[in-house]
Amino acid sequence: MSGTERRTPERRTDERRPGELTARELGRWTWRQITSMRTALLLLLLLALAAIPGSVIPQADVDSLAVTRWKDEHPKLTPVYEKLDLFSVYSSPWFSAVYLLLVLSLVGCIIPRLFVYYRALRAQPPAAPRHLSRMPVQASYTTERTPAEVLEEARRVLGRRHRLRRTGADDDFVSAERGYVREAGNLVFHLSLLIVLAGVAMGSLWGYQGGVILVQGTTFSNNLTQYDDFKPGGLFRQDQMKNFRFTVDKFSVDWLKKGPRFGQARKFEAGLTYRVGDGKPQDYDLKVNHPLEVDGTDVFLIGHGYAPVITIRDGSGEVVCTGPTVFLPRDASFLSYGVVKCPTAKPGQIGLDGLFFPSFEMQNGNPVTVFGDDLNPTLSMLAYTGDLGLDDGRSQSVYVLDKAKATQIKKADGKPLRVDLQPGDTLQLPDGLGSVTFDRVDPWIRVQISQTPGKGIALTGVILALIGLCCSLFIRPRRVWVRAVPAGTDGDGSGTLVEVAVLDRSGNGEMDEVLAAVLDQLQEEPEIVRQS
Structure with missing residues (x-):
């Protein structure tokens, strides 16, 4: 080939433009975005915002009469609200989409963290840093005890409430760590959100909710023909409905007759006689927020x-x-x-x-x-x-x-x-x-008569969320190191130099009290040389 002959450039086998992603790379990037904690928090905020219309606008599955009145009073807004499913927010496609995305995001966030936490539980506390005197919270003192005796006492003191690192015979330190429950509480809190969502989903799928207006003196039997409106879950079966009936014997209202709320109802109460199957009739005073519970089915008083x-x-x-x-x-x-x-x-x-x-x-x-x-x-x-x-x-x-x-x-x-x-x-x-x-x-x-199979699961999730939140807020993860070496520059001085350092892993704690408590338990006759 002559020197003037030009070489033909090799063709690139990858025809993609810079920054262009393959389908696999795009899917991986999308998954990382969905399962990030930032996305989970954003979806949780969106779910809370999406629930606001359901608490402000009357819902057809809660009070169809209120929906009818609202439509009569707002004829221009009604078509818009119906297109946006604002009269049935919690069963609308857009609310379900946010709900399912939140579940997916939480699962994607929690599962990797579980493996990280499992590895952290199996790992030993880290070895002591070479220069404990450079730690932000540390102290040192001298004692007449030998280094072995000091380290043995440190293991006894710290081993009560800390996890100790396994050390060898030549190691001159004791490493201890505590506060693993803090991260466990954090994980429990996020898992409890999934439990709450699962409980709500169970109630929506297997439960039902219906409403009926009953005049004083009438009797209601729990079957589909008796309801004014009835909304079953997607997996509801008619044989789930419990066999009971009740009669409205009387209804009384306590009206406010003075003050700024004059003319409003302060308290209303319905006296019922109910019977489960062929059982004996029983009396019950039905009040607001005091429902009648019959074999897993709740009867609420919601209007009069x-x-x-x-x-x-x-x-x-x-x-x-x-x-x-x-x-x-x-x-x-x-x-x-x-x-x-x-x-x-x-x-x-x-x-x-x-x-x-x-x-x-x-x-x-x-x-x-x-x-x-x-x-x-x-x-x-x-x-x-x-x-x-x-x-x-x-x-x-x-x-x-x-x-x-x-x-x-x-x-x-x-x-x-x-x-x-x-x-x-x-x-x-x-x-x-x-x-x-x-x-x-x-x-x-x-x-309102409803059967919600998942309410116990949802309640368990709420309790676990509170426990996990308390653990993550009030438990302080920390590490404590104790090093004992012979005093003197060449290690041939009399006594033992003991160095103690404490590190708060949460980054916002005051460890001076913890350091003082460890020193009090380790020292027989305190003789502080330096402290910071």
């Missing part, structure tokens, strides 16, 4: 209201509709809305919708309720007749009156007929349609 007893007679005088009708509270004063439907009335179906005022009063010409207690109960409803959409096979909410094909009942002057009644009053409907009677007011309660 009023159910006016209304009787409707048709044009022939026959009773076509009677009984308590649940009215839903609209505000803290228990101003309530309700609907009455009579599909069998003749000559035409009769429907009522309107308001119930527990303590009716006129203020500035407007009807209001000034108190949540039923001191002056009053009904004010509009009446309709005709086709209420009850015969077309479509399902209807009991709290909605279909007026599309109905005719509003009016008075002789053409104004809408308003059914304004108090207990014992009867109003005759025009055109021979019948009459409406307001008999009395019965209270109703809303109970």
Whole structure:
């Protein structure tokens, strides 16, 4: 080859651009990012932030009635909230994604640390540094004892609460370490988070939650047909439901009648009689935060209201509709809305919708309720007749009156007929349609019935988290070294020079007291030469 001939450069076998990662390298980098402690903390923060809407916005699986009221009051926001699953936050895809990523991140963080901690447990405490006098917390003194006697005494003193390093016959030091439980507490704390998450997941998969409104005097049996709303877990089986029933015997409310919270309910209590299977009936006073527990199933009292007893007679005088009708509270004063439907009335179906005022009063010409207690109960409803959409096979909410094909009942002057009644009053409907009677007011309660298989596991995780947190906060890891050598520059002086040093591994502890305690136990006649 001539000197002027140019060489052809070798082709690179790797066609990647600088910084480009292969699929394996990208997967490894992604895994490292997900399993870093920084990512775990970020996901934990995101999970806490994601739970905020669930505590502020009514949840369909907790109180469907509150969700219905919220939608009625916020018609513009409702479509947006429904698209974001804000009425069922804890079962939404985005919340589940954060939840699963947190579990994955915690597992990836904890498993490598377990192996590191296992190796640390098996490892011996480190040997003493060559110059203990350079340690930040150290002291030295001389004694008449021999080095062997001093080291033997150091092993006895430190061996009570420290782990000692195995030393040879020629070693002139004793090395001790304690505080391994601190890292164990840290690991237990992180493992407990996984246990809590596992308990919550078990409750979501195998448990169920339902709600029902019960008027005083009615009986509930624990089967699917009795629930107003029911949300089962993904692996729920109907045979999990326990065989029990209970009757609401009475309901009482203690109202605040003075002070800044005038008119609010201070305490409410429902007296129940329940029976498990074919067992004997038992009494229980159901209160807020004091649920009835029946064979792993909890019954919570979560709301109450009023159910006016209304009787409707048709044009022939026959009773076509009677009984308590649940009215839903609209505000803290228990101003309530309700609907009455009579599909069998003749000559035409009769429907009522309107308001119930527990303590009716006129203020500035407007009807209001000034108190949540039923001191002056009053009904004010509009009446309709005709086709209420009850015969077309479509399902209807009991709290909605279909007026599309109905005719509003009016008075002789053409104004809408308003059914304004108090207990014992009867109003005759025009055109021979019948009459409406307001008999009395019965209270109703809303109970939530749930079965949560993993709650014991979640509680165990919380307890372990507290234990682990206390260990990691209050246990101080430290190392102690004691060296004993003959006094004198050439090692032929009289007595023994003892050096003691203490190191706090957490980096923020005061070790002077620890050093003083070790010196007190080692010295017979203290003779401090230098101390820092």
